[in-house]
């Protein structure tokens with residue numbers, strides 16, 4: 156069963172709540188930009204920190220690699236010089252005249268044979284010591300100080316060489332506070348130890364060579380417990396240096412590649428450097444990086460440290476520049492992305508506002524439309540009430556007048572009966588009117604089913620013939636094939652009947668009424684359907700009548716209700732169809748009901 160009052164759904168004003176009307180458009184930009192900015196700043200912050208960490212790692216790695224290179228080069232140079240010493244020593248040991256001079260403890264022969272070689276080694280290869288020592292470790296000849304001899308050599312290298320009867324080399328701290336690379340080798344001849352050969356060099360030239368190669372400064376620090384101050388002073392005088400014994404509390408500088416040590420390199424920095432392995436100081440606007448390489452002597456004792464001083468001003472400023480560059484790029488990128496989002500959101504927001512305004516306008520139109528509809532309804536209601544009052548008033552005035560006449564003639568039963576008959580007639584008119592009104596109200600009920608259209612038309616024509624007294628010919632033009640439409644047969648019959656009655660009322664001569672059923676598409680929507688039309692050759696309608704024929708209660712007949720065509724239209728709408736009318740005054744009228752093949756799901760029918 157389908158049915159209901161479609162008008163309720165046509166009044167959107169009832170669906171608009173004051174809250175929805177007053178709703179403000181959302182501020183999309185304000186809602187999104189702030190969280191987006193936070194997210195972007197966070198992402199850019201993480202990105203910037205990550206890049207800076209990579210940069211810092213590169214910088215630290217560079218510094219660490221340089222320190223490692225210094226250590227490696229220092230060891231390589233020690234090895235290279237040791238190899239030179241070994242080669243020199245072997246060359247001397249193969250020389251028979253030197254061997255003879257040594258065996259004979261012949262100091263002048265040794266001097267004569269080796270002084271030129273020693274001078275060459277000292278000038279070209281930084282060799283500072285060449286000793287010939289007897290098997291009892293009593294010194295025979297010191298080439299750098301020939302007048303000192305006859306003392307016992309009790310240095311670790313010599314003692315170890317005698318003990319191991321093998322070559323011993325390594326760094327050794329001298330009594331005068333000098334750090335020397337020494338090689339001591341026992342000289343055996345025919346199974347007998349002739350004595351010991353010793354070659355040595357101060358390491359100062361090594362650190363200057365490393366400075367030239369790796370562009371770092373170096374400072375050789377030795378534990379003060381290893382050197383006596385007076386001896387150290389003597390050593391400084393001998394090397395023509397002006398060292399400062401009191402510069403550090405626990406350490407003393409034996410050699411350095413810079414004239415003036417940085418002021419910031421004090422006891423505190425030194426302690427930190429020796430504990431942590433690295434330190435950074437500022438010196439006259441320069442950034443200096445300090446690192447240490449541990450120095451071990453031939454007896455594997457820690458004797459001091461080689462402090463590597465690297466000027467990292469350029470590296471630091473490059474790093475700082477990259478901090479500024481990365482932060483600026485990150486910030487600009489964030490601002491750029493934010494700007495793009497801002498513009499996009501601005502566009503979205505303006506679209507949204509436009510849409511919101513349109514919706515708002517639509518709501519206002521709907522509200523106005525609802526108000527107009529309401530007014531139309533009220534005006535229709537007024538017309539209806541006026542018409543009903545008019546329709547009922549005429550017979551009722553007659554009833555009252557006839558009753559007054561009957562009262563005046565109580566003694567004339569024949570006249571009274573006649574008057575009562577007229578009163579009954581007027582009452583029946585009223586009842587017939589009320590009946591038609593009730594028929595109109597029933598149109599709202601809708602019960603569709605597949606209906607053979609030929610039978611429906613035939614039944615309606617039969618009923619029409621019984622009620623119509625002009626006996627007008629009714630012609631039907633139906634398709635050859637049977638047409639079955641899903642419709643409410645009672646309503647369609649009622650509509651067809653109304654059209655036939657109107658056609659009959661308009662026909663003055665014997666003109667035929669024609670009923671046509673033919674396939675037709677809805678021209679507006681292209682929906683397939685059928686057209687059920689009634690044509691007459693009656694008086695037709697002028698345009699001013701035509702435009703009002705679907706207005707409820709509009710009639711040109713004195714006894715009409717003006718509900719016939721509105722009912723036809725209502726029935727058509729209930730079926731998802733429509734009504735069209737064409738007329739020519741003096742020639743006739745055609746009124747067609749278009750019905751779709753299948754019933755649509757219309758709100759009117761729900």
Ligand SMILES: Nc1ncnc2c1ncn2[C@@H]1O[C@H](COP(=O)(O)OP(=O)(O)OP(=O)(O)O)[C@@H](O)[C@H]1O
Nearest residue numbers: 657658661695710711712715716717718719720744
């Ligand atoms: N076939 C037609 N030819 C000429 N005029 C018509 C035709 N059908 C309708 N009309 C005009 O349209 C008016 C409205 O018709 P409608 O059927 O709604 O009411 P009515 O026929 O006047 O009254 P009721 O149907 O209650 O008897 C008619 O009064 C008439 O003037």
Ligand SMILES: [Mg+2]
Nearest residue numbers: 656657719720
């Ligand atoms: Mg009518």
